[in-house]
Amino acid sequence: MSETIAIIATCDTKGEEALYLKQRIESYNMKGLVVDSGILGEPVFVEPDVTKDELAGYSGFTIKELVEAGSRGAAVEKMRDCIHAYVKKLYEAGKIQGLIAIGGAEGSVIARAAMDALPLGVPKIAVSTIASGKHLFSDLIGYNDATVMHSVIDILGINSISRTVFNNAVGAIVGMAKVKPEASDKKIKSIGISMLGTTTKPIMGVIKPELEKRGYEVLTFHANGTGGDCMDTLAGEGFFAGVLDFSTNELVANNLGGLHVAKPGRMEAALEMGVPTVVAPGAANILVLSSEEALLSKYDGRRKYYHNPNITLINTTVEELKIIAATFAEKLNKATGKIRFLYPVQGFCSQDKEGLTLWNPDGNPVFLAELKKNLRQDIPIIEVDAHINDDEFANVAFEQLLEVMGVAM
Amino acid sequence: MSETIAIIATCDTKGEEALYLKQRIESYNMKGLVVDSGILGEPVFVEPDVTKDELAGYSGFTIKELVEAGSRGAAVEKMRDCIHAYVKKLYEAGKIQGLIAIGGAEGSVIARAAMDALPLGVPKIAVSTIASGKHLFSDLIGYNDATVMHSVIDILGINSISRTVFNNAVGAIVGMAKVKPEASDKKIKSIGISMLGTTTKPIMGVIKPELEKRGYEVLTFHANGTGGDCMDTLAGEGFFAGVLDFSTNELVANNLGGLHVAKPGRMEAALEMGVPTVVAPGAANILVLSSEEALLSKYDGRRKYYHNPNITLINTTVEELKIIAATFAEKLNKATGKIRFLYPVQGFCSQDKEGLTLWNPDGNPVFLAELKKNLRQDIPIIEVDAHINDDEFANVAFEQLLEVMGVAM
Numbered sequence: 001m002s003e004t005i006a007i008i009a010t011c012d013t014k015g016e017e018a019l020y021l022k023q024r025i026e027s028y029n030m031k032g033l034v035v036d037s038g039i040l041g042e043p044v045f046v047e048p049d050v051t052k053d054e055l056a057g058y059s060g061f062t063i064k065e066l067v068e069a070g071s072r073g074a075a076v077e078k079m080r081d082c083i084h085a086y087v088k089k090l091y092e093a094g095k096i097q098g099l100i101a102i103g104g105a106e107g108s109v110i111a112r113a114a115m116d117a118l119p120l121g122v123p124k125i126a127v128s129t130i131a132s133g134k135h136l137f138s139d140l141i142g143y144n145d146a147t148v149m150h151s152v153i154d155i156l157g158i159n160s161i162s163r164t165v166f167n168n169a170v171g172a173i174v175g176m177a178k179v180k181p182e183a184s185d186k187k188i189k190s191i192g193i194s195m196l197g198t199t200t201k202p203i204m205g206v207i208k209p210e211l212e213k214r215g216y217e218v219l220t221f222h223a224n225g226t227g228g229d230c231m232d233t234l235a236g237e238g239f240f241a242g243v244l245d246f247s248t249n250e251l252v253a254n255n256l257g258g259l260h261v262a263k264p265g266r267m268e269a270a271l272e273m274g275v276p277t278v279v280a281p282g283a284a285n286i287l288v289l290s291s292e293e294a295l296l297s298k299y300d301g302r303r304k305y306y307h308n309p310n311i312t313l314i315n316t317t318v319e320e321l322k323i324i325a326a327t328f329a330e331k332l333n334k335a336t337g338k339i340r341f342l343y344p345v346q347g348f349c350s351q352d353k354e355g356l357t358l359w360n361p362d363g364n365p366v367f368l369a370e371l372k373k374n375l376r377q378d379i380p381i382i383e384v385d386a387h388i389n390d391d392e393f394a395n396v397a398f399e400q401l402l403e404v405m406g407v408a409m
Numbered sequence: 410m411s412e413t414i415a416i417i418a419t420c421d422t423k424g425e426e427a428l429y430l431k432q433r434i435e436s437y438n439m440k441g442l443v444v445d446s447g448i449l450g451e452p453v454f455v456e457p458d459v460t461k462d463e464l465a466g467y468s469g470f471t472i473k474e475l476v477e478a479g480s481r482g483a484a485v486e487k488m489r490d491c492i493h494a495y496v497k498k499l500y501e502a503g504k505i506q507g508l509i510a511i512g513g514a515e516g517s518v519i520a521r522a523a524m525d526a527l528p529l530g531v532p533k534i535a536v537s538t539i540a541s542g543k544h545l546f547s548d549l550i551g552y553n554d555a556t557v558m559h560s561v562i563d564i565l566g567i568n569s570i571s572r573t574v575f576n577n578a579v580g581a582i583v584g585m586a587k588v589k590p591e592a593s594d595k596k597i598k599s600i601g602i603s604m605l606g607t608t609t610k611p612i613m614g615v616i617k618p619e620l621e622k623r624g625y626e627v628l629t630f631h632a633n634g635t636g637g638d639c640m641d642t643l644a645g646e647g648f649f650a651g652v653l654d655f656s657t658n659e660l661v662a663n664n665l666g667g668l669h670v671a672k673p674g675r676m677e678a679a680l681e682m683g684v685p686t687v688v689a690p691g692a693a694n695i696l697v698l699s700s701e702e703a704l705l706s707k708y709d710g711r712r713k714y715y716h717n718p719n720i721t722l723i724n725t726t727v728e729e730l731k732i733i734a735a736t737f738a739e740k741l742n743k744a745t746g747k748i749r750f751l752y753p754v755q756g757f758c759s760q761d762k763e764g765l766t767l768w769n770p771d772g773n774p775v776f777l778a779e780l781k782k783n784l785r786q787d788i789p790i791i792e793v794d795a796h797i798n799d800d801e802f803a804n805v806a807f808e809q810l811l812e813v814m815g816v817a818m
Contacts, residue, residue: 134634135545136544137545147534148540150553153630160628164529168554168585168588172556173584176577179576179580220565225543
């Protein structure tokens with residue numbers, strides 16, 4: 001069977017370009033499946049393989065409902081959800097093996113939703129007018145291996161620039177679609193671990209080598225507001241044999257702000273999928289702020305640690321720790337598989353240690369009490385009388401991970 | 410001859426990955442040419458085809474000078490210039506037909522410099538850890554058709570994620586390198602025109618159709634701080650038979666701030682290349698500000714036009730217009746080919762018109778006087794007693810463009 005590439009475009013304004021892409025893809029003996037993500041107008045130049053009515057209908061809408069959503073933004077948001085669901089369905093049914101999306105500002109919303117729907121390794125590329133200047137990568141790329149090409153000019157027909165750009169974009173998606181997985185791909189069992197600078201020592205010094213000795217591949221994710229979400233995305237795709245969510249400052253940021261804000265659903269994918277998971281509160285009792293934000297008067301009187309010229313770490317209050325603990329409980333309570341929570345009695349991160357700036361001997365027990373109050377009774381909390389960066393704690397983390405994975409030491 | 414793809418990586422830390430990419434590229438019967446952009450350490454795993462010493466030496470440096478540049482940032486900046494010059498040389502000498510770059514935060518500086526060095530249509534892709542979240546596209550993509558793939562995890566060896574990502578990235582670059590230009594590619598003569606919403610009417614209504622009637626292809630660039638630079642980049646590659654730099658608000662922003670700030674060298678590429686060029690001051694007497702910025706007290710008492718919820722247009726003062734005119738003169742004086750400056754007596758943009766908010770009958774003549782004072786005597790200024798959006802002005806612009814291109818009406 002030859003590969004099929006979905007072509008995502010608003011065919012009312014970009015039908016000519018969609019047709020061109022289809023012809024180019026088919027010149028490589030692959031199939032181009034045109035999906036019309038337009039809302040207002042009828043397709044021009046091209047006959048979509050998936051009409052906007054079918055797209056909306058699959059998510060339980062009519063195009064009329066989208067048009068009447070109240071604003072252009074609201075309509076595009078609904079279409080975003082429709083395209084995500086439909087592309088996911090197409091891929092899971094084996095109908096497409098990759099996608100190419102084209103568009104401008106609103107097209108980027110659609111392109112990202114489409115690319116978000118395809119797992120790691122499935123080819124995905126967007127050609128976009130906004131892939132330049134001060135636009136953010138998050139406008140087009142989420143937490144997977146999405147690819148973006150700058151269109152150079154507005155997408156307004158086929159001319160000597162757009163033809164060159166589209167020809168290369170088709171070359172890229174076709175080249176990716178032809179990649180044959182190597183024999184070694186994904187035979188090994190992988191463990192996902194969330195890591196931050198402040199929790200690197202136990203992971204790289206003890207946990208990673210111990211797991212590797214037993215034949216596991218350890219993949220660490222820099223949990224700075226993107227890495228955690230990338231790990232979650234892969235967990236949701238069934239990529240991991242086990243997850244050690246060791247560095248969980250993103251849950252603090254989601255509640256209280258700072259540099260590491262992640263998706264609201266952070267941590268939940270592995271738990272909901274039933275992936276064996278061990279969770280620790282690494283750096284989950286500090287605020288990680290930009291140097292400027294750390295100067296705000298609301299942080300006056302707090303203890304501050306100058307991490308580097310850009311980043312200041314600040315301690316959390318007892319009230320804040322209650323909120324953070326409740327968030328942990330809320331997420332852990334969604335678990336469908338075997339999990340453990342590990343509590344490091346002597347501190348949550350390198351600066352939260354007796355004698356150091358962010359030591360929090362009053363706050364941490366409040367965190368623990370609040371967690372116990374809210375956590376499902378069947379979820380074990382293991383209190384370890386050590387600091388999170390001590391070998392003793394790392395060994396417990398490693399052993400408990402094997403335990404939840406059902407592997408003998 | 411089989412294609413050669415340059416592989417740009419810091420081989421002291423990412424030698425294993427560079428070797429992997431080389432092997433994958435060579436599995437497609439292309440050649441991988443490893444260029445070591447590392448500064449501090451010696452290459453590991455791989456023997457670079459271009460050493461860091463050769464790279465630095467080509468730009469007249471030694472690696473020792475880079476190491477001693479004063480700071481890590483200063484060293485990377487020097488290496489950025491070295492890689493740009495070397496990649497340009499490799500391409501122009503026919504030694505490479507595309508490139509793949511890998512890296513993180515500092516790697517992105519190198520990747521962008523490398524991709525910036527290749528003209529439109531020459532395959533270029535970066536695999537980057539920072540292609541996500543709040544990072545800016547400008548960290549990796551300049552003004553051409555650069556392509557970026559998100560690495561998902563830190564680039565720390567070959568594992569089941571990075572292998573998948575790299576395999577697809579190689580598939581993409583190989584697929585692009587195999588693209589054969591279509592027969593129709595670039596036989597037509599192209600005209601580049603800078604456009605903004607406020608100057609759309611004369612361009613789309615008169616100038617574009619008139620040029621198309623005579624067999625030209627018209628490519629418009631949205632001159633909002635990126636489009637103008639994209640047009641300049643292509644002009645510098647010899648892409649255009651002529652340039653109509655009609656909408657030049659970017660020169661205002663470069664001097665006085667606002668949303669449309671472009672590269673300092675804006676407008677100069679076509680002029681220095683000797684491309685036949687006609688310049689008009691479209692929207693060159695207004696500030697285009699964000700709604701928030703427009704509220705700053707320094708703009709109190711100015712005339713303001715609420716363009717949309719995000720953008721406010723504000724008139725310029727006589728003193729500001731002198732600065733803007735001097736900038737036009739400075740750039741136009743660099744011209745090596747035939748050029749004209751067109752002056753629309755009745756206003757520079759849709760709101761600069763008798764009876765409308767931003768009409769500037771006192772300021773515009775000061776702009777003209779200052780321009781005359783500073784402009785080379787051999788550069789004609791053509792005063793047209795019309796508004797910039799009038800058909801009369803558009804016709805003069807079109808006729809003068811044919812004139813400088815040496816084409817009979």
